Amino acid sequence: MKFKSRVSLSLLSLLLYASLAMAADTQLGSVAPGAAPAPVNSGVKPAAETTSGNSAAPSPAVAEAPAPKPDTVTIRLNAPLLSPKFSSTPLAVVNDDIITFEDLKSAIGMIHSGMGTEQAAPKKNFADVLKRLVNVRLMVQEARNIGLDKDEQIKPAMDEFKKQLLRDTLLNEQVKDIAADEKDVARIARERSMEWRLKSLVVGQLSTVKAFEAEIKAGNPFDKVYDSFVSDGRGKKGGNVEEFIARDAIDPTMLVALEKLKVGDTGKPVAIEKGYVIYRVEEIRTKDDPKMVEQVRQELTSQRRVAALKKFNDSLVKKYVKMKKLYKTLDYENKKIPFEKLLKDNRVIAEIQGEKPLTVADFSDAVSAKFFHGVKRAIESKKVNKEKDAILEEILSGIVIDKEARLRRIDQTEEYHNKVKSKEDTLLFGQFMQKVVVPEVTITRDETKAYYTEHAKDFISPASYLLDAIAFYSPEKAEEAVNKLRTGTDFKWYKANAEGQDSISTRYEAFFEGNPVALDELPAKMKQALSGSAKGDYRPFVDGTIGYVLAVVDYQAPAPLPYETVEGVIREKVSYMKLNDNIESWSTKLRKASEVTVYADFTQQEKP
Missing domain, CATH: 3.10.50.40 (Chitinase A; domain 3)
Structure with missing residues (x-):
C-alpha cells in the first residue's frame, strides 16, 4: 500500500536484515514447481517430495552435499516515520531488548503531539537519537544487573506512578474526543484580538x-x-x-x-x-492571530473536559458509593469531641461496593493530612468544616476511579505495561547515573580556568542602560520634550516643571528606578527606541496614547566578565562535558560486552 505521507523525514530508510533460504539452482538444484525449498542450514535433510501420493526419491546430489551457507539479504524499507503501521518495527536490538519506531518517536517528542502522517517531522539527527537510545538501554540493563532495581527508592515511586497512570488513562479515555466548539473559538478569539x-x-x-x-x-x-x-x-x-x-x-x-x-x-x-x-x-x-486562536481553543477545550470529568466522576460515586447519615453529623469544630478521638472512630460513613468502607478514622486521617500545618489550628480557625466536603470528594474520587480502571482491565493492556516499563527504565537510568556515572566525574580549578580562557567570548556582560523617563498625555508632547532636552534644557528641571505629564505605566516603572537594566530585559519597542543611543541621549517612546521621553543617564557597553563571576557557570559546563564523556565511556564498555544489532540505516534518510 502506498502511503500519502509528505512528511519531512517521513520516509525513514531502514535496513531489515533476514537470513533467507535461496532457492537458486546453482545451490540447491532444481525444485519442482510449487514445491517448497528445503530450509537452508537447518541440520535436517530435505524431505522427499510427494506428488499424488507417490514419494519421489531425493536427489543424491542434494542429499549428500553439505548445507550451503545462507546469503544475507538486505531489504531497504521506506517507512513513514509517523505512520502507526510501523510503530512496532524494530530499529535496533540491545541484548534482546527491542528499540522500535515508537521509541524513536517518543525520544524526539512526537508522540501525543497531534502530528499526523502528513505533517513535517522535526529536524533531528536520527542516528544520534538512536545511539542515545541504545546507550540508555545498555545502562538500564546494567542497573538491573547490579541490583539497582531493588533500590528502596524505586518501588514507592513505581507504585505511585502505576496508580496515577491507571487514573490518567481512564480519565483521558473519557475526554479524548471532547473539543471546543469552533464557532465559540472564532468568536472569542475575534473579541480578544x-x-x-x-x-x-x-x-x-x-x-x-x-x-x-x-x-x-x-x-x-x-x-x-x-x-x-x-x-x-x-x-x-x-x-x-x-x-x-x-x-x-x-x-x-x-x-x-x-x-x-x-x-x-x-x-x-x-x-x-x-x-x-x-x-x-x-x-x-x-488581527489574524493564530496563537490567540489556539490559546482560546485550548481554554475552551479544557473547560469542556473538566465539566465532562466532573460528570463522569459523579456517576461513578453514585454507582459505587452509599453515604451514611453519620457523615453530615461530623463536626470537627465541636470542642466537646477531641480530634484524637475521631482518629480512632471506626464507624462507617461511606460504603463502597467491593471495597473497604470509609470510616470516621480514615476520613479524619485525611483531614489531618490536608492541614499539615496543624489540624488543631485549622479547627480553631473554623476552616475544617468548610473543607470537609472537598476532602470527601477527593477521597471518594480516587477510590472509585481506581476501581473502575481495574474493572476495565486497563492495567492489563500492552500500552499500560509499556508505559510502566518506560518509567521504570527512566528511574533506573537515573539511579545508574547518580550512583555509578556521576561519582566518577571530578573537576579541577585548572580545568575550569582553561575553559574560561578558551571560551572568553562566551562570558561577556550584556549592554546595560541606566534610564530615567518622563511620561506625557500624548506622543506629540513627548516629541516636543525630546527636542527641547536635546537643545540643552536640564532634564531634572523639565521633569519637575513640564506641563501635560502623565503617570509612568506600572509595566515600565522598574526600568527607571535608578538601577542598571540589561538591554535584553527591555521590551522590544523600548530597545528599538534606544537603538544606537549613548550616555546623555534622549529618545521618544510611544505606548498606546502615552508618549515617553527616555533619558539615557548612563550606558555600559558589553565587557568581559571576571573569572570569579562566572566560575560557577563554568564548573557546570565542564561538569556536563565530562559527564557526557563518562557516559560515552560507559556506553562503549557496555556495548563491547553486549549484543547490539542496529537495523536502521539513516544514510539515505529523506531530508526536510
Whole structure:
C-alpha cells in the first residue's frame, strides 16, 4: 500500500536484515514447481517430495552435499516515520531488548503531539537519537544487573506512578474526543484580538467635560467641538489618532465601555489620574492571530473536559458509593469531641461496593493530612468544616476511579505495561547515573580556568542602560520634550516643571528606578527606541496614547566578565562535558560486552 505521507523525514530508510533460504539452482538444484525449498542450514535433510501420493526419491546430489551457507539479504524499507503501521518495527536490538519506531518517536517528542502522517517531522539527527537510545538501554540493563532495581527508592515511586497512570488513562479515555466548539473559538478569539483607533481629548476638570457634552447635545459636530477645545487650551490631544490600540493597553474600565461601542460612537468620559478622557471610536479591527486562536481553543477545550470529568466522576460515586447519615453529623469544630478521638472512630460513613468502607478514622486521617500545618489550628480557625466536603470528594474520587480502571482491565493492556516499563527504565537510568556515572566525574580549578580562557567570548556582560523617563498625555508632547532636552534644557528641571505629564505605566516603572537594566530585559519597542543611543541621549517612546521621553543617564557597553563571576557557570559546563564523556565511556564498555544489532540505516534518510 502506498502511503500519502509528505512528511519531512517521513520516509525513514531502514535496513531489515533476514537470513533467507535461496532457492537458486546453482545451490540447491532444481525444485519442482510449487514445491517448497528445503530450509537452508537447518541440520535436517530435505524431505522427499510427494506428488499424488507417490514419494519421489531425493536427489543424491542434494542429499549428500553439505548445507550451503545462507546469503544475507538486505531489504531497504521506506517507512513513514509517523505512520502507526510501523510503530512496532524494530530499529535496533540491545541484548534482546527491542528499540522500535515508537521509541524513536517518543525520544524526539512526537508522540501525543497531534502530528499526523502528513505533517513535517522535526529536524533531528536520527542516528544520534538512536545511539542515545541504545546507550540508555545498555545502562538500564546494567542497573538491573547490579541490583539497582531493588533500590528502596524505586518501588514507592513505581507504585505511585502505576496508580496515577491507571487514573490518567481512564480519565483521558473519557475526554479524548471532547473539543471546543469552533464557532465559540472564532468568536472569542475575534473579541480578544480587537483593536481600536480613537480620537481622544484629555481635559482637567469635570466641569470641562460637562461643557463638551453640552455642545455635543446642542448639535455641534464632535470634530468641531474637539478642535475648539484644543485651540483655546481647555483640552489636549490624547494621542495619535492614526494609531490602533490593543485591548491589553486599554484601561479595564474603558475597555468594558469600548466593547459595546460601534464606529462613530462617543464613549462616556473616563476618569484618569489627572483629569478625564473624552473619546470617539474612529475604527475597529481584529488581527489574524493564530496563537490567540489556539490559546482560546485550548481554554475552551479544557473547560469542556473538566465539566465532562466532573460528570463522569459523579456517576461513578453514585454507582459505587452509599453515604451514611453519620457523615453530615461530623463536626470537627465541636470542642466537646477531641480530634484524637475521631482518629480512632471506626464507624462507617461511606460504603463502597467491593471495597473497604470509609470510616470516621480514615476520613479524619485525611483531614489531618490536608492541614499539615496543624489540624488543631485549622479547627480553631473554623476552616475544617468548610473543607470537609472537598476532602470527601477527593477521597471518594480516587477510590472509585481506581476501581473502575481495574474493572476495565486497563492495567492489563500492552500500552499500560509499556508505559510502566518506560518509567521504570527512566528511574533506573537515573539511579545508574547518580550512583555509578556521576561519582566518577571530578573537576579541577585548572580545568575550569582553561575553559574560561578558551571560551572568553562566551562570558561577556550584556549592554546595560541606566534610564530615567518622563511620561506625557500624548506622543506629540513627548516629541516636543525630546527636542527641547536635546537643545540643552536640564532634564531634572523639565521633569519637575513640564506641563501635560502623565503617570509612568506600572509595566515600565522598574526600568527607571535608578538601577542598571540589561538591554535584553527591555521590551522590544523600548530597545528599538534606544537603538544606537549613548550616555546623555534622549529618545521618544510611544505606548498606546502615552508618549515617553527616555533619558539615557548612563550606558555600559558589553565587557568581559571576571573569572570569579562566572566560575560557577563554568564548573557546570565542564561538569556536563565530562559527564557526557563518562557516559560515552560507559556506553562503549557496555556495548563491547553486549549484543547490539542496529537495523536502521539513516544514510539515505529523506531530508526536510
